[in-house]
Amino acid sequence: MTKKYLPGIQIRIGQADSLRVQEWIYEIDWQILSKQFEKRKSVLAFDMQPPDGGIFPRFHRLDKLPTERGRFRPHYGDTGGGFEYHIRSLPQGTQIIGHSRAAEFYKITPPPLEILLENKVDVEVFQEPNKWGGLLYPPDNRFTEGENIFGFYGDFFKNFHAWEWYSEDTEPFEFEFVPMSMGCLIRVLHIESNTLLDLTKDVDW
Numbered sequence: 001m002t003k004k005y006l007p008g009i010q011i012r013i014g015q016a017d018s019l020r021v022q023e024w025i026y027e028i029d030w031q032i033l034s035k036q037f038e039k040r041k042s043v044l045a046f047d048m049q050p051p052d053g054g055i056f057p058r059f060h061r062l063d064k065l066p067t068e069r070g071r072f073r074p075h076y077g078d079t080g081g082g083f084e085y086h087i088r089s090l091p092q093g094t095q096i097i098g099h100s101r102a103a104e105f106y107k108i109t110p111p112p113l114e115i116l117l118e119n120k121v122d123v124e125v126f127q128e129p130n131k132w133g134g135l136l137y138p139p140d141n142r143f144t145e146g147e148n149i150f151g152f153y154g155d156f157f158k159n160f161h162a163w164e165w166y167s168e169d170t171e172p173f174e175f176e177f178v179p180m181s182m183g184c185l186i187r188v189l190h191i192e193s194n195t196l197l198d199l200t201k202d203v204d205w
Contacts, residue, residue: 008153010122011087015146017115022143024113026069028100031108037065045072083141085177089121089170121170125153137184150177152186156199163197165190
């Protein structure tokens, strides 16, 4: 199959840094479950490794706080979310800062997440035909083993390109990604003017 490159924004996160993000998510998940057990005798959570071998998470009622991180995750509402990734292109690489709205809601102090990738933000994406539909993200914050990608192309990039603050240089911008169970919120901040472009505001998830 011939590789097809399209204009867009792409941030490639390598295996080691993906593992750091994953461990950050798992620790916040675990702290939230622990907080829920302070008020309840049992907690409804998602089992990310269903015993029947299914690929989709299943609801599971926990009677005690699990010792392992990662298998059981809190229910973050019908659309998921709870985690934000703020990405900036810097002269020395690409900065990723994680933020957890879920931690704020449950009044816990999450561990910090700040990563500096050696690679820069790409201004084109490799597209496998009919796979992504214009958005690149780990669904519902399920970072896979190996490389993970944030980005956008197609109509989303066209809207960004038509923006009055658009520039081929990515350093003037901060890209924000909020993965959900269905879809991903994407916003672009023009840092100097403090002007925000919401690329997904009209998408009906």
